[in-house]
Amino acid sequence: MNCILICMLCGLYGVLAKDKEQRGKYRVPKLDVKSRQLVLDANQPLQLSCRGRWEITWVFPSGLARDQVQVEESRCGRTKQLYCSNMMVSRSQAQHTGLFRCQYKHRTQKQTSVYVYVTDSQQLFVEHPGMSPGVLYLKENQPLVIPCRATNPNVTATLVKFLSLSLSPDQRNIIWDSKQGFIIRSPTFYYIGLFYCQTITDGVTHKSRNYFVHRPVSNIMEVRLNSSGPVQALKGERLVLNCTATGELNTRVNITWDYPGKSNNIGSISKRLVKHPTHMLFYSILTIPKLQRSDRGRYTCRVASGEKSKHQTVTVTVYDRPFIRLKPRHGLVMEVQAGQKSYQISPKLKAFPAPEVIWLKDGVVAAEQCSRYHIDGNSLVIRDVAEEDAGKYTVLVRIKEHGLYQNLTLTLAVNVSPQIGEKAASLQDPGSVPRGSRRTLHCTSHGVPPPHIQWLWHRCPPKGLPAAPRA
Template sequence: MIGTLLLLILCGMLGCTLGKDKESKGKFSTPVLDVSEQQLVLEANQTLRLKCRGRWELLWALPSGVTKENQTLRVDESRCGKRETQHCSTLVLSHAKARHTGSFRCRYRHKQQKQAAVYVYVRDSQRPFVRVQKESPELMFLKEGEPLIFPCKVTWPDAVVSLIKWQAPIQTLIPDQKNIIWNSRQGFIIRSPSIVHTGLFSCEIKVNGVKHLQHYITHRPVNEILEVYLNSTRPVQTLQGGRLALNCTVTAPLNSRVTISWSYPGTANITKRIMPGKSQIMFYSILSISHLRKSDRGAYTCHVRNGPVHRETNTTVIVYDEPFLRLKHRQGSVLHASAGQKYYRLTPKLRAFPPAEVIWLKDGMVAAEKCSRYHAEGSSLVIRDVAEEDAGVYTVLTGIQQFGLYRNITYSLVVNVRPQIGEKAVSVQDPGTVQRGSRQALRCTTYGVPPPKIQWFWHPCPPKRNTPAPLA
């Protein structure tokens, strides 16, 4: 009895499952259009009317040339069927244009993979191509392992279109439906393009004796980056409210498809430029900020990508609240140098923004004008071939005139001179033999900085040795 009950319960469960599967795979499991053809051909300015029916709520996917804001487009939703359990949607497109050519698809809102579609051609003898030709040829890139598609789709299915390659010798590529395929809904498809498919191409069609063309330039991308640099790789210092302009320049071979992007802390304007040359292309990306704020402080990185190749360069932007000038001694105010040194550098601690003007004085006179051996390098003063006369008082004057900021400090430079004995430089006669017990005066004249100390030492003469008598 219990077994029979369990069997009935299981059968009931299986029956429900089978019922649900049958329902999901039954009528209207996919929306249904009121047209049986896979394609429709309308004349320009005719009205397109499509009705779609389904079990659940519906929506339409339209060709790119048809926008929902189009005033000639209307979509009416309603419930339909004997018991109004079904959903119906009617699409009406009045005054159809060539640009409306494409696939019209009716989908379930919650199951968009379930759809019914019809391709609609809107024939227009004045506009045989769906897409409008731009002023310059459309740029297309050959990618390894991918087909090359010239998107010159047309507004009627039996249009006769030619694909022309303009590089000498000019030739018309004939579709063989193997490597070169013509499809009125896509255009010309080259399944396995090679280097011979680079250059200027055109899709051509003649209507009533009038020739219509769409031009394309194809390039084979080169994945190489030759050089990347910023106009400022050192930290950029500026004041709040000032302007910033960073230029990222990239050099790459011809046929390169370089993309440049930035990462930065605040907000900025980006402008781009390309300058082709004979053998290379220069890509420019300029980041600019017209009014800097504290939030703009930080790292600015230029990212460059050419296919799989990636490079980057960066700099740091420092934004100061206000100008400043700080000046102090680095190793005290009294300095020592030695006569004969090849060079000696006086370097104070200077921090300023904007950069300060620096002037060095020697004993109250401009140092560079006083001696040709004095040379200013940044905030330092370099003395070449140091001599005794370089000793004195040095003053460094700094100032930012624009903001009325001035600072100065003074150094005392002592030039040490090696001790010298004057008598060593003068030829002195040997005093010879002097009488025992007599009084003699010896003089030692010295000079040096600081003054040298003098010490006398007596070195007694070595005793005479007895000379052995000669042998007889």
């Protein structure tokens, strides 16, 4: 009995150990080729097999169309627990040169690959010269790769700049790799322009596709909206916001809008580009044909170029109808001191659309009555306040196109410091008067409000002593 149990445990251990070994073996799928690259002649068939623990998928070079490949899938292994996939290209072509990858369908990071060269004496570069120029971007602090890959691992090429000299690889800054092309580790402005690769075999010059190297500029100098402050509009009116971005020459920007009705596709956007000798102007115009209350809120224009971005925001308020709201700020009666440098009469006014404002003083247009009166926004400013500025001031507010009118009358009191008239006049000393006689003294005073007059009598002091006042 013990012997049977021991045999069973040994068998189970063997199965578990074998299963663990299989799991480790197929952590990534396995190709049926040992080397990391293959070299085929043009028109030869290419066949690759891959197996693994899970379902398998293939990634092919860009020059190989999917309909040019036959793929057969099956379950394999002793217990049929593995997945196998065989792919076949019946007639390989030079443009099929590249990396063939076998990977797990749902674990794409688990993969294995082989690089396949398809040699053709008539086509030494994968991308032939008849193709339209490829556009490459020169980026700061990044290597530049000119992808003129070769169809033969033994090809050595030179890099040619159009209408300029050819550059040979130095394996320091200019590196040739038949699988990638030319790698420029530290590219300068010299590498902006039109390039191609070439090689000479048996006296015959072979050229690659042309590549245009462009240096993208992402300097956004300024972003502005056609409205610098909050926007107010009536329900049903048309809203037009113009966002203008200024960038350096060769800059390309992407302009987007964020606004309340964006999710409902409310509004239309038109774009325009204007090139100037020193800069570029990009326009994006957002139009909402009929505003609703739901269109109230923040409207943001976002401008992005490469890793740089800027934005401008404006708040839009939508009113149901035109209105005027007018009331005093500090009561109906105001006080000011004569001689004050300036005084501003400023009621609380809120209206839309912008109203016409007229100020009257005692029924006459204020600005026509005195040059010291002038309008500042909705307020009346009085310069060098004088006593004659006291009176009734009426502000007339009207929105003619909507038939709205409102007025408010305020009273201004001007306080004047009291003054004694006789003090200003040059009077002679009355001198001595006979004892027992009558003498009349006058005191004339003016002020606002009217001043109170009080007389004080100063007894003549004995010789050598000051006099004490008496009422």
